[in-house]
Amino acid sequence: MPPSAAPGCTGRTCEGQDPVSMGCGGADMVTTLATHTAGDRRVELRYGKPCAAVWARATHLHKGGRVDVTLQGRPSQRIVSQGGPRYAATPMTAATVDPSRATVCLPPAEGARRCFTAGTES
Structure with a gap:
């Protein structure tokens, strides 16, 4: 979607929606706040x-791999990967507070949960 086009939702109306189908995922519309490899x-957050x-947004997750994104005061959103190199995105959560306060977690099948926020790269 061109950056001049209006997205299909804003704020709270984006809650639980797919970023691509709502026109929110275009290259000129997105800031990557953090990356974990x-x-x-x-x-990416x-x-x-x-x-x-x-x-x-995640890629190359193992089949069954999960990614959660949370932002204070909003419901957590999750994807469960089907595996492979394709990109997968969690549903969106409204940025009703500073978006840099969002947290992304990778809950493992076993072991410690790994989380990161904006400004943390690993």
Whole structure:
């Protein structure tokens, strides 16, 4: 979607919506607030200013791999990966507070939960 086009939702109306289908995921519309890599897996915390929403985008997750994104005062959003190199995105959560306060977590099948926020790269 061109950056001049209006997104399909903004703020609270984006809650639980898909960032791509709502027109919030265009290259000129998104800021990557943080990136986490482990091997070939990559997870990004993304903020779409025109949509006033945050979400996580991941690639190369193992089948069944989960990613959660949370922002204070909003419901947590989750994806469960089907595996493979494709990008997958959590549903969006409204950025009703500073989007840099969002947290992305990778709950493992076993072991410690790994989380990161804006400004943390790993």
